[in-house]
Amino acid sequence: MSETSSTAGPSAGTAEPGPAGKTAEQAAAELDAAIAGIEHRLAAWAAETGAALAAMSGRVTGTAVDKLIRPVVEELVQLPDGYAAGAGFIANAGLLGPERSYIAWWQGPDLEPVDALANFSPNSISRYVKAEWFRIPVETGRAHVTGPYVDFLCTDEYVLTFTHPVFTRPDGPVAGIVGIDVTVQRLERGAMPALRRIGARATLANADGRAVVSAASDIDAGDLAAPDEPCRHYPVGRTFTVWSAAVGL
Amino acid sequence: MLLSPKGASRSLAAVFTPIKSRGLVDEVCSRIEQAVETGLLTSGQRLPNETELAAALGVSAVTAREALSQLRASGIIRTARGRSGGSFIADNVLPSRERALAQLHELSRLQIRDLALHYQAIAAACAGVAARRSDAADIATLRSFIPAADDDPLNWRLALSEFLLEVAAIARSARLARELIRLQADLGTLTLLPCADSGYRVRTSVILEEVATAIEAHEPVAAEAAVKALIAATADWLLTEQAKRY
Numbered sequence: 146m147s148e149t150s151s152t153a154g155p156s157a158g159t160a161e162p163g164p165a166g167k168t169a170e171q172a173a174a175e176l177d178a179a180i181a182g183i184e185h186r187l188a189a190w191a192a193e194t195g196a197a198l199a200a201m202s203g204r205v206t207g208t209a210v211d212k213l214i215r216p217v218v219e220e221l222v223q224l225p226d227g228y229a230a231g232a233g234f235i236a237n238a239g240l241l242g243p244e245r246s247y248i249a250w251w252q253g254p255d256l257e258p259v260d261a262l263a264n265f266s267p268n269s270i271s272r273y274v275k276a277e278w279f280r281i282p283v284e285t286g287r288a289h290v291t292g293p294y295v296d297f298l299c300t301d302e303y304v305l306t307f308t309h310p311v312f313t314r315p316d317g318p319v320a321g322i323v324g325i326d327v328t329v330q331r332l333e334r335g336a337m338p339a340l341r342r343i344g345a346r347a348t349l350a351n352a353d354g355r356a357v358v359s360a361a362s363d364i365d366a367g368d369l370a371a372p373d374e375p376c377r378h379y380p381v382g383r384t385f386t387v388w389s390a391a392v393g394l
Numbered sequence: 395m396l397l398s399p400k401g402a403s404r405s406l407a408a409v410f411t412p413i414k415s416r417g418l419v420d421e422v423c424s425r426i427e428q429a430v431e432t433g434l435l436t437s438g439q440r441l442p443n444e445t446e447l448a449a450a451l452g453v454s455a456v457t458a459r460e461a462l463s464q465l466r467a468s469g470i471i472r473t474a475r476g477r478s479g480g481s482f483i484a485d486n487v488l489p490s491r492e493r494a495l496a497q498l499h500e501l502s503r504l505q506i507r508d509l510a511l512h513y514q515a516i517a518a519a520c521a522g523v524a525a526r527r528s529d530a531a532d533i534a535t536l537r538s539f540i541p542a543a544d545d546d547p548l549n550w551r552l553a554l555s556e557f558l559l560e561v562a563a564i565a566r567s568a569r570l571a572r573e574l575i576r577l578q579a580d581l582g583t584l585t586l587l588p589c590a591d592s593g594y595r596v597r598t599s600v601i602l603e604e605v606a607t608a609i610e611a612h613e614p615v616a617a618e619a620a621v622k623a624l625i626a627a628t629a630d631w632l633l634t635e636q637a638k639r640y
Contacts, residue, residue, distance in 0.1 A: 261450035262429050265442050295563050295571045303568045353529065367527055367566035 169347075172339040173379035173387050176349065179335060180382030183228055183307055183325060188288065190217055191309040191323050194234060198320055199313040205240055207247050207264060214249040214323075215256070221325060223254060228327045228335065230304065231259060234311070236321040237283060238270045246270035252326065260298060272298070282310040283319045290384050293329050293357050293366050303329045303366065305357065329366045333358045340387070346373065348391035352384040361391060369394040418453055422461035425451065427470060428579070430487055441471060441481040491590065494583040498632060499639050506636065510629035513577045514622045516570060517558055521617040523565035525609045532564045533610045540602045543595045550589035557602060561621065564609065588631040598627055 197213050198205055214234045221229040233250025241247050246269045250259040263269035273279040276298070278291040292305040308324040332349075340347040340360040348359040348370055356370045364370050370391045372378065377389040429435040441462070442450060448458035462481055465471045471481045524532075539560055541553040555578050562571040588594040601624045608616035 258450060258452055262425060262435070264450065265446075266429070266435055266439070293566065295566055295568050297559065297563070297571065297575070301568060301572050301575075303566065353531075355529075369527065369529065 169343040169377065169389060170379070172342040173381065175339050176336055176387060177379070177381045179228070180385060183327065184288065184382055186221070187307050187309045187323060187325055191311050193217075194323055195311045195313050195320065198240070198311065205236075207241065207249075210234060210236065210241075210247055210249045215251065218249075218251045219256060222252070222256065228331055229325045230302065230328045230331065231326040232324060233259065234321055234323050235273055235279060237319050239318065240313075240320045244270055246273060247321075250324075278306040278308045278324060279322055282308045282322050286310050286312075286319060288383065290351065290382075293351070293355065296326065302326075305329065305332065305351075329357060333366070343377075343379075343387060344389045346390040346392075348388050349381060350386050350388060350391070356391070356393075357385070359391060361393075364391060364393045418457045419460045419464060422447075422451055422453060422457060423464050423468075423470075426461070426465055430470065430483060435483050437483050437485045437487055439483045441483065443480060490583075491586065494586045497582060497584055498587065498636055501636070503633060503636065506629060506632055509577070509580060510625055513581070514625045516573045516577060517561065517621045517625060518618040520558070520562040520565040520567070520570050520574065521605065521609065521621040522614040523567060523570075524561050525612050525614040525617040527566055528564050528609050528612065533606060536560050536564065536606050536609065540599060540606065541595075543592070543599050545595075547586060547589040550595060551586050554585065554589070554598070557605075558621070558624075561605070561609070584632060585628060587635060588628055591631065594627065594631050598624060601627065 194213065198210075201209060218229075218232045221227060221232045231250060231252025233248065235250065236245075236247040238244050238246065246263070248260050248263055248269070251257060252259055260272075263272060276291075277294075278289065281287075281289040281291075288307070288309045290305055290307050293303055294306075296302060296304045296306065305327045306324055307327065308322045310319045311321045311323055313320045336349055336358045337360065340349065340358060344360065346359070346361040346364075348361060348364055349357045350370055351357055354369055354371060356364045356366055356368045358366060359368075359370070370388075370393050372388040373390040373392045375390070379387040379389075381387055426435065426441075435441070441447065444455050444458045444462065447462070448455045451458070453461075462471065462473075466473055466481070469484055470487050472484050473479070473481050528536075536557070539553050539557040541550050545553070558574060558578075559571070562574045565571075601620055604620040605617060605624065608614075608620055
């Protein structure tokens with residue numbers, strides 16, 4: 146977990162903010178810094194990618210996309226304290242041709258290409274249009290986090306996928322998405338010490354109230370959970386919350 | 395050396411079972427075959443050349459060349475020469491009833507039953523956990539995989555395997571999901587056969603609805619039972635068909 150602390154504090158709280166509360170706030174800030182770090186990196190990457198694609202002025206090829214994306218993925222997955230298990234770019238229909246998708250996604254330290262065969266398929270875009278991590282950023286034009294879910298397409302692992310739309314011009318259609326896969330296992334290793342400092346039943350939950358990592362032994366990743374009373378709520382990143390105490394549903 | 399405790403001999407034997415490694419060439423071939431099976435690559439479609447294929451799959455050009463020649467030998471791809479030449483997915487490569495029947499007759503009754511038991515164990519475990527973890531969005535997605543009874547056999551077959559994969563996705567267990575995918579690969583094109591039978595389609599669409607309802611109502615026992623019934627319906631159909639051989 147990153148040592149950088151942020152000023153983000155609890156949004157609501159019922160417990161007394163004593164010395165223990167302070168430690169908890171610090172721990173929550175660490176978690177927030179780590180998740181927000183991933184989100185900021187992704188947003189910056191989306192902007193760089195959009196600008197680079199725009200500079201190709203309508204003549205975007207698979208080879209050019211690979212050349213643009215691969216070095217960034219390499220840096221992301223090999224970052225010593227990074228969380229990326231895999232990352233990449235998926236072109237929306239239209240960027241390389243009508244109904245044509247292009248996948249430039251790699252995973253693991255050896256940069257194993259993901260779903261590379263799909264690039265030779267005329268209908269590969271249909272594999273992605275319905276996927277939450279592709280559909281929502283394309284439809285809303287905003288960043289999205291999917292999961293925790295079992296990723297059949299890439300890792301076959303239990304992951305969170307952070308995705309961000311890429312624009313080649315500000316008011317244009319979404320040209321594609323960039324994304325980073327973070328395994329729940331990796332997140333658990335990073336987040337557990339901080340969660341324990343927050344409380345014995347502290348739980349990191351996604352926007353749907355699904356546990357991602359929990360200090361409580363009876364709440365597993367993927368379980369629906371709810372804040373117990375009394376409970377402090379710490380916002381983490383754009384969409385997550387740490388509950389100082391949670392119960393499984 | 396320590397003497398192994400009583401009863402450990404069987405586990406020890408498993409440790410020293412020879413490891414069969416499938417060659418890289420076979421691996422590339424099976425990827426392409428799988429892509430054809432799932433409709434990702436379709437008849438008549440041009441395949442990447444050796445160099446492109448090697449780069450995409452991260453294998454050597456020699457491996458890619460051998461894989462292409464093996465695929466050509468088994469009739470999955472054809473090669474045309476000249477300016478518009480290259481390798482193409484063969485025209486009649488879609489999973490065919492004849493091929494599936496041949497596969498069915500190669501299997502013994504015992505193998506079919508055993509495969510079904512394994513499939514039931516994994517799928518039922520998924521259904522049980524899914525019933526605990528489902529939310530409204532999960533159920534909407536799951537129901538979208540229930541095909542209409544008059545949908546064509548190919549779509550039916552795809553929808554059935556996707557439906558069970560969705561149950562695994564709702565269960566959110568990576569290990570169970572991977573095992574389910576492996577079992578579906580073992581079943582191969584076999585499941586195409588019952589899907590061509592309208593009686594089977596009507597029976598199973600009722601069961602699919604039961605599975606979705608039980609998972610939605612958070613009833614693990616009912617969900618497990620319904621998933622087991624779904625696989626039993628498939629196994630029974632295959633066993634009945636297979637019995638005609640004798």
